[in-house]
Amino acid sequence: MEGFGSDFSVGGSSAGKVDTGAIMEQVKVQIAVANAQELLQRMTDKCFRKCIGKPGGSLDNSEQKCIAMCMDRYMDAWNTVSRAYNSRLQRERAKM
């Protein structure tokens, strides 16, 4: 996850010519930020459900540990699911 810069100037506007590379760079950064936000939000939702049974006065030690573990497993699972989906797409494409 690189560059959370927020100063998205329009690519190459100064020269009055479009800089395709600069535009694509900005698009990619914006997509990466959106992906990170989505992941964070969904991971928080799932791990809160798994780890916080009855919300107490503070996040206790075991809850903290569970959250850390849950995050790591969520990202592992994400990669597994991504690979599984990708190979299914490849198999479907081979059928056509």
Add this chain to the structure above:
Amino acid sequence: MSDFDSNLDLAGTGASPAEAAELQRMLAVEQQKAQFTAQVHNFMDVCWDKCIDRPGNKLDSRTESCLVSCVDRFIDTTLSITNRFAQIVQKGAH
């Protein structure tokens, strides 16, 4: 994260038609990647609940194969329901 404007108007920006086409093509690639990612997020919503009981020290092989099967069976279900629904619609049409 769904659609970028698929008919990006670059008139007046000084872009040549070739540049516009090139940009269009690269945006389409990014859009496909974004759709893939969005779909993985959706699978995760279903398959995490189905396959993960208590998050442990690592994903064991049983959990891993559960996740893989979950993705494949979800896609099978989608195809199956789509086909049957199409049949129902066709029959009902006359």
